[in-house]
Amino acid sequence: EPEVTQTPSHQVTQMGQEVILRCVPISNHLYFYWYRQILGQKVEFLVSFYNNEISEKSEIFDDQFSVERPDGSNFTLKIRSTKLEDSAMYFCATTGAGTGELFFGEGSRLTVL
Amino acid sequence: DAKTTQPPSMDCAEGRAANLPCNHSTISGNEYVYWYRQIHSQGPQYIIHGLKNNETNEMASLIITEDRKSSTLILPHATLRDTAVYYCIVRALGSYGKLTFGQGTILTVHP
Numbered sequence: 624e625p626e627v628t629q630t631p632s633h634q635v636t637q638m639g640q641e642v643i644l645r646c647v648p649i650s651n652h653l654y655f656y657w658y659r660q661i662l663g664q665k666v667e668f669l670v671s672f673y674n675n676e677i678s679e680k681s682e683i684f685d686d687q688f689s690v691e692r693p694d695g696s697n698f699t700l701k702i703r704s705t706k707l708e709d710s711a712m713y714f715c716a717t718t719g720a721g722t723g724e725l726f727f728g729e730g731s732r733l734t735v736l
Numbered sequence: 737d738a739k740t741t742q743p744p745s746m747d748c749a750e751g752r753a754a755n756l757p758c759n760h761s762t763i764s765g766n767e768y769v770y771w772y773r774q775i776h777s778q779g780p781q782y783i784i785h786g787l788k789n790n791e792t793n794e795m796a797s798l799i800i801t802e803d804r805k806s807s808t809l810i811l812p813h814a815t816l817r818d819t820a821v822y823y824c825i826v827r828a829l830g831s832y833g834k835l836t837f838g839q840g841t842i843l844t845v846h847p
Binding site: 627654665666667668671673679681714716723724725726727728 | 768770772774777778779780781782785827828829831832833834835836837838839840
């Protein structure tokens with residue numbers, strides 16, 4: 624069964640450092656999303672991406688965050704200068720045309736010290 | 737997307753059916769009911785979706801009331817591995833906008 628792959632599975636970084644989280648979407652999917660989940664809290668939407676541009680973003684997705692699909696395969700989330708409160712699980716999700724069912728990756732755990 | 741209401745937690749004995757309710761009284765005509773679950777801290781997993789007819793797949797059954805204001809997800813023979821948070825989400829088919837997760841129902845399957 625096709626799946627969404629995320630790397631790294633866990634990253635530890637110092638506050639103020641840049642972090643890039645990567646996602647390999649399911650082949651032929653065109654809509655991409657990033658979500659995050661702070662420990663013990665609900666899954667929160669960050670951003671959606673289609674046709675090489677942001678479709679929608681939440682208030683969490685401020686200027687410290689950016690997304691891109693640099694090589695037509697990977698979909699990345701960059702956090703320019705991490706803060707302690709960025710510590711969370713980050714989930715990538717993708718979908719193709721049709722049912723609107725989202726396929727989620729297993730997540731990247733980010734720990735900011 | 738319409739708002740949904742789910743009980744915060746439920747218990748179920750292993751091997752028995754787990755029936756998870758969801759209220760979505762403000763659902764509109766073009767909105768579908770989707771169910772996802774999240775096992776521990778894994779990525780959410782799609783289970784099933786439906787518009788107005790009952791649906792069944794290899795994971796679960798979805799029963800939607802005739803007025804479409806509520807639905808029930810049924811796991812026919814729950815196992816310990818079904819212990820998870822279950823999310824009921826209402827969304828227009830063909831909508832590629834954000835999926836909004838609520839608090840969901842924590843289902844605990846016990847031996």
